[in-house]
Amino acid sequence: MIAATGRGARILLALGTMAVIASSCAGSDRRPNEFRMATESFSIRVSPDPSPPRALEQISWTVVVTDKETGRPIDGGEGRIFASSRDGKNIANGFAPTEQVGTYRTTLFFVTAGTWAMGVQFRRDSTQVLERTEDWTQDVRTAEEPGEYTLPSSAIPVAPRPDSTAPDSSAPEGAAAPR
Secondary structure, eight states, X not given: OOOOOTHHHHHHHHHHHHHHHHHHHTTOOOXXXXXXXXXXXXXXXXXXXXXXXXXXXXXXXXXXXXXXXXOOBOOSOEEEEEEEETTSOEEEEEOEEOSSTTEEEEEEXXXXXXXXXXXXXXXXXXXXXXXXXXXXXXXEBXXXXXXXXXXXXXXXOOOOOOOTTSOOOSOOTTSOOXX
């Protein structure tokens, strides 16, 4: 074994570090907050939007399914995502295909904040058995309090309503104006 010292050691260390970084980033199309899992036949990536999810909001889930052996996307498959809270609440929803091959979307509505156990089931078509991923846990944040929101910048201003307790000085429709 050859031992490097001084400047040569620093160069070797820098090259090794760059190689590790490059290999970990190569071909990575991983989304932030994405969960990766597998079944016997499929590699599945799942990501929530927004992340982390909040209780009492519709959370959109993107699910990308590929064949475990070939890496090809699975189009026309069927699946669902499901969750159970510690206090016994259960939710589930099926996948809808998107314009991207092998990509599906669904939504879930978490009724309480806390830790939820989640899982995915998927199959190529209705003639196959649903394959289940390992469960994972998802922390769901508390809902926003009523009134704690901001209007979008594109909100149309609403004209103030007239005060219903003030006397109406306008003439009835079709009547002559007062003199």
